Amino acid sequence: MGEPHRIGVVGTGYISGAYLSTLAGHPGVTIAAVADIDTARAASVAAGIDGCRARPVEDLLQDPDIDTVLNLTVPAAHASVALGAIVNHKRVYGEKPLAADLPAARSVLDQAAAFGVTVGCAPDTVLGTGIQSARAAVDSGLIGRPLSAVAVMATPGHERWHPNPDFYYRPGGGPLLDMGPYYLSALVHLLGPIEAVTGAGSRLRDTRVIGSGPRAGERIDVAVETHVTGVLHHVGGALSTITTSFDAVRTTAAPIEVHGETGSLAVPDPNLFDGDVRLFELGSDDWRTLAPSAGYVDAGRGIGLLDMITAETPRAGGALALHVLDAMTSLLRSAEEGRRIDLTTSVERPSAVPLTAPEQWRSR
Known part of the structure; x- marks a missing residue:
């Protein structure tokens, strides 16, 4: 450099x-x-x-x-x-x-x-071994032709721990715009760009109570949908279902699952850089954990910037961020209008990250 x-x-x-x-x-x-x-x-x-x-x-x-x-x-x-x-x-x-x-x-x-x-x-978490190893499994044909994915983010709300959670419940906030970038960026890496979305949303209550800090007990107004779900129509024909919620207590669902003709993948949390990728093959009796096969090993936030200044085309690039924002705002618009929305952007699927040891990315 x-x-x-x-x-x-x-x-x-x-x-x-x-x-x-x-x-x-x-x-x-x-x-x-x-x-x-x-x-x-x-x-x-x-x-x-x-x-x-x-x-x-x-x-x-x-x-x-x-x-x-x-x-x-x-x-x-x-x-x-x-x-x-x-x-x-x-x-x-x-x-x-x-x-x-x-x-x-x-x-x-x-x-x-x-x-x-x-x-x-950001997010550059999708460049770690978790999402990248899952992508390598999809690309190598371990699940056959990919058909669908399911993504779930469920929490009872950030006001329980955040001392100043107001912005999460104002326009521009909500579970989709807050956490959706991690899940949608991962789904584009896994299945490619999105051409249209169909969404629905709801709001459990119109106020929230701050649970910690000097404002604990204060009631704040909710001006956004706090449970958003929808279907993403990928260009290649796969369908992803996404749910983001500030209204749920707990879920047992994997953060992301990808289903193909001959197998299913359980994909780790896209808000993290690593985690186990598990495969259930058609005809088998149980899940098996795949060894990390791609991605920056032991990466942290900022790896996307390092990637940007060394790669010919940034993998955590502005075009992907614009496409993800288009998908999220279109989901919210679809929920409001009750109809399918065609996206106005597209993006090339970012190039895969080869398995890169810490001593490699920390020294270049």
């Missing part, structure tokens, strides 16, 4: 620690600067990284020595920060979603194309 790639981080909240544990100290990159509206927090983070400075956001975005901006702001600021980096000819890698809505996300990619810069976007 030559000289280390210089990264500026905008947003030093909780998730930044996970990224910095992967990126800080990696020989291929340098965390040159951090910025946050909470200047004290940014200064504290910078003090823990050799050679890093806390900067105002605008200064960081305009700094000619910064190669890539890591955008870890809240979703409402994703587009504005990304656009600020792009007009200064910088690559951007951001937390999910790409933007708070589809028009804003399109503007990010349009501007990136105009300025000739690359955009990447």
Whole structure:
């Protein structure tokens, strides 16, 4: 890679620690600067990284020595920060979603194309051994022709543990937009792009009670559907059923199952990088666990950024993030209008990740 790639981080909240544990100290990159509206927090983070400075956001975005901006702001600021980096000819890698809505996300990619810069976007969990080994099993024909998938995310709601859960229940929140990017990104890796969706949604109650922190006991309003389910029509003919819920107590379902003519796969949680992939073959008596066969081993958040600056085409790229956002917002629109919605985007299925040992991706 030559000289280390210089990264500026905008947003030093909780998730930044996970990224910095992967990126800080990696020989291929340098965390040159951090910025946050909470200047004290940014200064504290910078003090823990050799050679890093806390900067105002605008200064960081305009700094000619910064190669890539890591955008870890809240979703409402994703587009504005990304656009600020792009007009200064910088690559951007951001937390999910790409933007708070589809028009804003399109503007990010349009501007990136105009300025000739690359955009990447979480989740990069799908590049770990869990999803990638499942994909390798599908691609090698272990389940025959893939026919369908089932994805389930069920929780009683984030207000039980989050001290400030308001944004989960406001427009732009809800279980689908919060957790859907992990599941839909995984399903595109496994089965390819989506051409249409059919959705339905419901809301268990109109208020929620905060369960922890200084606001415990406070009642907040719910303005979004808190249980969303739907069918994804993949271009290749497979059908995926997805359920995301803040209204369920517990589920025994695998996070994702993929079914084919000659076998079924139980796929691990796409919010994690690893996990067991299990296969049940036609005519067998039980599930068997497959050895990891693809993906970045022992990866953490930030592997998608490293992939973006080394691969010809980023596997956790902006085009995939736009397609996933299109699918999610179309599911919500379908639930509201009661009809099938054709997507306005498509994407090439990202290239598979070969089995890559930690010493390989940590040294290049």
